[in-house]
Amino acid sequence: MAAFLVLLFPLLLMVFALLMSRVEDRLRVATTTVTENEVEEFFDQAGPDDVNVLIREGWAGALDRFRLRRRPRARRARRG
Structure with missing residues (x-):
């Protein structure tokens, strides 16, 4: 044995x-895939819902949601 x-x-x-x-x-x-600038921007602008997604899904899910929420603002800024 x-x-x-x-x-x-x-x-x-x-x-x-x-x-x-x-x-x-x-x-x-x-x-x-996550840069330091993205993390800083996330923590500066994240709301309670974003933090909850971070806890549940991790960085990938939280940053995807954050980028989607932020995307229309970037398009409006370019047009204006």
């Missing part, structure tokens, strides 16, 4: 390391 555990542990450790590298890659991509 001990020999089986000795052989099985390194295999499980390698599988765990491979899975964690995939998770890390996904996190790295997710964090590079």
Whole structure:
């Protein structure tokens, strides 16, 4: 039984390391899509609903909603 555990542990450790590298890659991509300026602007202009979305859905959902809400203002400013 001990020999089986000795052989099985390194295999499980390698599988765990491979899975964690995939998770890390996904996190790295997710964090590079948000710039520091976007975070500052979000916190300066975010309302309670935006903060609730941030808590429920994370940065991706909150910034998508924030950008959609802000988009008509940018178009009006360009026209005027």
